[in-house]
Amino acid sequence: xxxxxxxxxxxxxxSRLKIQGGRVDLSGATLxxxxxxxxxxxxxxxxxxxxxxxxxxxxxxxxxxxxAIRTALAMGMDRGVHVVFEGYADPVAVAQALAPVxxxxxxxxxxxxxxxxxxxxxxxxxxxxxALGVPVVAxxxxxxxxxDTARAKHDLDEGAEWVRVRLPALFTTQQGLNEPxxxxxxxxxxxxxxxxxxxxxxxxxxxxLLAEEIQEKQRLGKxxxxxxxxxxxxxxxxxxxxxxxxx
Amino acid sequence: MVLxxxxxxxxxxxxxxxxxxxxxxxxxxxxxxxxxxxxLAEDKAPLEEAKKYVETLYTATLGPYTAEKWAAGVLxxxxxxxxxxxxxSSRQSRAFLGRVAYALEAGFLEDTLDSSLEAGEVQxxxxxxxxxxxxxxxxxxxxxxxxxxxxxxxAEPLEAEAEVVALKVPEIPxxxxxxxxxxxxxxxxxxEANVVVTGGRGMGGPEAFRLAEExxxxxxxxxxxxxxxxxxxxxxxxxxxxxxxxxVQPALYIGLGVSGAVQHLAGMNKSKYIVAVNKDPxxxxxxxxxxxxxxxxxxxxxxxxxxxxxxxx
Ligand SMILES: Cc1cc2nc3c(=O)[nH]c(=O)nc-3n(C[C@H](O)[C@H](O)[C@H](O)COP(=O)(O)OP(=O)(O)OC[C@H]3O[C@@H](n4cnc5c(N)ncnc54)[C@H](O)[C@@H]3O)c2cc1C
Numbered sequence: 001x002x003x004x005x006x007x008x009x010x011x012x013x014x015s016r017l018k019i020q021g022g023r024v025d026l027s028g029a030t031l032x033x034x035x036x037x038x039x040x041x042x043x044x045x046x047x048x049x050x051x052x053x054x055x056x057x058x059x060x061x062x063x064x065x066x067x068a069i070r071t072a073l074a075m076g077m078d079r080g081v082h083v084v085f086e087g088y089a090d091p092v093a094v095a096q097a098l099a100p101v102x103x104x105x106x107x108x109x110x111x112x113x114x115x116x117x118x119x120x121x122x123x124x125x126x127x128x129x130x131a132l133g134v135p136v137v138a139x140x141x142x143x144x145x146x147x148d149t150a151r152a153k154h155d156l157d158e159g160a161e162w163v164r165v166r167l168p169a170l171f172t173t174q175q176g177l178n179e180p181x182x183x184x185x186x187x188x189x190x191x192x193x194x195x196x197x198x199x200x201x202x203x204x205x206x207x208x209l210l211a212e213e214i215q216e217k218q219r220l221g222k223x224x225x226x227x228x229x230x231x232x233x234x235x236x237x238x239x240x241x242x243x244x245x246x247x
Numbered sequence: 248m249v250l251x252x253x254x255x256x257x258x259x260x261x262x263x264x265x266x267x268x269x270x271x272x273x274x275x276x277x278x279x280x281x282x283x284x285x286x287l288a289e290d291k292a293p294l295e296e297a298k299k300y301v302e303t304l305y306t307a308t309l310g311p312y313t314a315e316k317w318a319a320g321v322l323x324x325x326x327x328x329x330x331x332x333x334x335x336s337s338r339q340s341r342a343f344l345g346r347v348a349y350a351l352e353a354g355f356l357e358d359t360l361d362s363s364l365e366a367g368e369v370q371x372x373x374x375x376x377x378x379x380x381x382x383x384x385x386x387x388x389x390x391x392x393x394x395x396x397x398x399x400x401x402a403e404p405l406e407a408e409a410e411v412v413a414l415k416v417p418e419i420p421x422x423x424x425x426x427x428x429x430x431x432x433x434x435x436x437x438x439e440a441n442v443v444v445t446g447g448r449g450m451g452g453p454e455a456f457r458l459a460e461e462x463x464x465x466x467x468x469x470x471x472x473x474x475x476x477x478x479x480x481x482x483x484x485x486x487x488x489x490x491x492x493x494x495v496q497p498a499l500y501i502g503l504g505v506s507g508a509v510q511h512l513a514g515m516n517k518s519k520y521i522v523a524v525n526k527d528p529x530x531x532x533x534x535x536x537x538x539x540x541x542x543x544x545x546x547x548x549x550x551x552x553x554x555x556x557x558x559x560x
Contacts, residue, residue, distance in 0.1 A: 013377050013490070013509035024380055036491070090386070091355050092348050117490070119382075120375045122338075123355055126314065126345020135315055135422050138342040151425070156312070157337045158256075158485065159430035163313075165422040172342075175474065175491040176484065206354035210383040212375070219521065219537050226524070226542020233550035236522065237558055239538055244520045246499040247442070247466055247555070 001053030003044040004105055005077065006098065006112040006124070007037040009061055009068035013117060022211045033068040036113025038180035039173035041072045043111050043143060046178060051145055054078050056105060060094055062086040066196060073191035074183030080196040081105070088119070090207035095127035097201040102132060109150065110170040114139050125172035135169045141176040249275040250325055251301065252334035252344075253286045255293035260300075262439050263335025267394045268300055268402035270362055271333040277364035278330060284409065285324035287317055298411065299404035307414040312339060315421035318346035323414045325351060329389065331369065336393035337438075344391050354386025358395045377490055377513035396438050397496050430485050435469050437486060442468025442499045443515070445488055446476055449504015449525060449544050453481040458548045459503060465555045471495065473511050489514035504544045507532025524548075 011017065011029040018025045033041070041057060048055040057072040058081045059065045069080040083101055102110060110132070115122045122138075129136035141160070142153035150169060153162050183191070222239070226232045240247045251271040254264045268282070275282045284301035288294055289308050297304055305324035309316040317339070325332050325347065332347060334340045336358045348355035356362070359371035360381075370385045371392065437443065444463040446456055456470065463470045472482035474489060488495055490510040500518035505511065507523070507530060515521070516535060523536040524547050533539045540547055 011376065013513070017376060017379060024376065091345060091357075092353065095345075095349055115490070117377055118375065120373070120377065121357055122341045123345035123348070123357055126318075126342055127349040127355070129314075130318070130346040130349035135313075135420070136342065136346075137422060138314065139338065153428075155338070155484070157339050158436075160428040162425040162428070163422040164425055166420065169422075206352070207356065207384050207386045210370070210385055212380050212382050214379060215381045216379070217517065219535060221533070221539075222537065223528075223533065223539045223541060226540045226547055229542060229546040229550045230553075232540050232542060233547055233554040234557075236538060236540060236551065237554040240499065240520070240522070241558060244499070244537065246520050247558070 001051055001108040002056060002105060003047045003053065004056045004058055004102065004107040004110045005037065005040040005044040005072065006058045006060070006110060006128070007041065007068055007072060008034045008059065008116055008118065009065045010034045010117040017214055019212060019214055023209070024212050031064060031067065033071045034113050034117050036115055036117065036174060039175070039177050040111035040113055041075055041077060042178045042180040043173055045076045047109065047145065053108070056081065058083065058098065058101060060085060060098060060201070069196055070191050071183060073194045074187040075181055076187060079194055081199060082196050083199045083201045085201035085203050088209040089203050089205050091121050091123035091127045093203050093205045094124060095131040097203045098128060099131035101199055102128070108167050110168070111173055112170070114172040114174040125170055129170045132170065135165050136172070137163060137165060137169065138172045139174050140171045141174065143171060143177065248281050248283045248328050249278065249331045249333060250329035251282055251284050252321055252332065252340060253284045253293070253297045253300070254335050254337060254340060255286070255288055257288070257290055258292050260293060260296050261335060262401060263337060263394065263396050265401040266396065266399040267333045267335045269399045270392070270394050271331070272402065274331050274333065274362065274364060274369065280330065283324070283327070285321055287320045298409045300402060301409045302405070304409040304411050305414050306411055307416045309416060311424055313421045313424065314339070314343035314346065315419055318343040319416050319419050320414060321347050322350055323416045331389060332391045334393050336395050341393055344393060348391040351389050351391065353389040353391045356384060356386060356390060356392045358393055360395055360398050362392055374517070377509060378494070378516055430483065434464065435467065437469045437471055438493050438495055440469035440495070441497050442466040443471045443488070443495050443497045443518070444468055444501045444503070445471035445473065445505055445515070446482070446503050447473040447505030448475040448479070450476065450481070451545070455545065455548065456482060458552055462548065462552050462555065465552065465559065466499070468497065473505055502532055503548060505532055506530050507535055
């Protein structure tokens with residue numbers, strides 16, 4: 001059995017973003033393994049620990065993505081594949097670039113985060129599922145293997161459902177599925193020696209990025225003292241009614 | 248033809264479907280073409296409603312939702328000649344439209360705030376980087392585009408009823424649904440609500456949410472929660488606002504005992520007005536607020552409910 005986690009490297013949500021020439025410039029930002037993808041890595045590790053086989057991490061992105069792949073290797077993944085691509089690529093183009101690599105790996109199960117913290121895309125599960133011709137379970141919160149099928153729980157817009165799906169299949173992961181482990185020092189040492197295969201991506205972007213800007217909405221920043229709760233509440237309601245006109 | 252996915256809840260078309268329809272009509276006008284709808288429903292009610300909104304309505308009954316079946320249904324309709332597919336950006340539609348976009352080799356524009364036709368290509372804006380950045384993107388046709396809730400006026404019905412065309416959808420292997428875990432439906436849906444009252448860990452426990460519910464009901468809104476609250480089991484995950492929860496963009500967001508972590512802000516920082524109640528004057532959420540009250544939530548919340556009641560009288 002082979003469990004594959006597909007990951008990205010993204011800026012830490014706390015880090016400051018800059019704009020340079022109409023594009024987000026990440027040169028000063030702390031870059032991390034996407035926290036949504038951490039759930040995918042953790043689940044691949046758990047499945048391997050329970051059922052045996054191999055856990056492979058596949059990263060998509062520029063050279064620096066190797067750091068995020070190393071993080072996954074330090075968590076315990078066996079080896080990595082880095083599909084190298086610099087720039088913006090839409091989810092269909094990413095799936096087209098990843099499909100040949102993933103087909104070669106012949107995974108039992110593919111896992112990837114439910115949403116990317118850089119382009120805020122939720123589409124990779126669907127596009128990759130179509131590219132590989134396998135079913136997708138999105139926003140998975142529980143997962144068990146039962147022979148050549150998997151039983152999983154996942155969220156819908158309202159409520160959730162339990163499903164059974166024949167393998168190979170793809171699962172997008174999220175909070176609740178597991179608690180990702182931290183890389184240990186021995187894990188980090190071992191990760192240095194693990195193989196990362198580099199593949200130059202064939203990317204044919206369909207969507208072009210025209211401009212990016214940081215748009216922090218200007219807030220009024222009015223602070224009321226709540227020492228007199230009734231007075232503060234009445235003043236707040238008045239402001240919302242008369243000034244903001246939202247109630 | 249521009250194809251609009253007429254999403255519904257089994258009974259009625261969702262608000263999001265009518266927003267998508269407005270966008271579809273705008274694109275169709277620019278392209279000099281018509282709007283067709285696709286409706287995947289088992290029940291009669293959404294069909295009767297959908298007929299009022301488009302000239303051609305493609306339908307199929309495929310059984311309960313699975314991403315694969317819905318993708319196949321929408322794809323069958325798109326193959327009737329769609330230059331663009333427009334859908335509301337619900338979780339479910341975003342899940343299956345990726346399949347559709349890949350199969351059509353289309354540009355996939357997710358969660359768009361607006362869309363227009365420029366020199367034969369579709370341009371749109373959308374948020375990125377946990378909602379902190381606005382991206383302007385463009386794609387040649389064909390394009391698959393999802394519409395962020397509360398960004399677009401709702402479409403009006405047409406004078407004449409649609410011609411209904413039954414689709415032939417190929418059988419595809421798919422996931423087998425074993426059991427639905429229904430969620431109690433209370434009032435307005437979180438993502439469509441105009442007012443969202445969110446409680447954080449500062450609420451101290453599940454009991455205080457009774458008053459948050461009362462406040463939300465008085466304002467015609469919905470209750471939200473932070474992840475800390477959901478992890479503690481005080482509120483269901485379906486109410487979580489943020490990166491791993493829902494994205495809301497109401498006219499008024501009220502955060503009670505919420506610290507304002509980036510992952511939470513990602514789900515609400517585009518609200519029109521943000522109100523924060525926190526006993527810590529240094530709480531990060533105050534930097535992102537229009538109105539802040541430095542106070543204990545247990546003292547402010549009852550007073551707030553009373554003050555709103557007084558206003559309504
Ligand atoms: C990958 C990832 C995804 C995440 N996704 C989400 C997400 O979708 N949504 C989300 O919310 N979080 C998410 N988080 C978690 C996020 O980082 C924060 O931990 C969380 O938002 C904190 O919730 P909180 O504000 O309720 O709690 P806390 O941070 O504990 O804040 C509680 C606040 O209440 C105030 N307070 C305490 N008592 C009172 C009182 N009596 N009256 C008034 N104020 C009081 C305190 O001063 C404090 O500011 C995610 C984290 C990760 C790593």
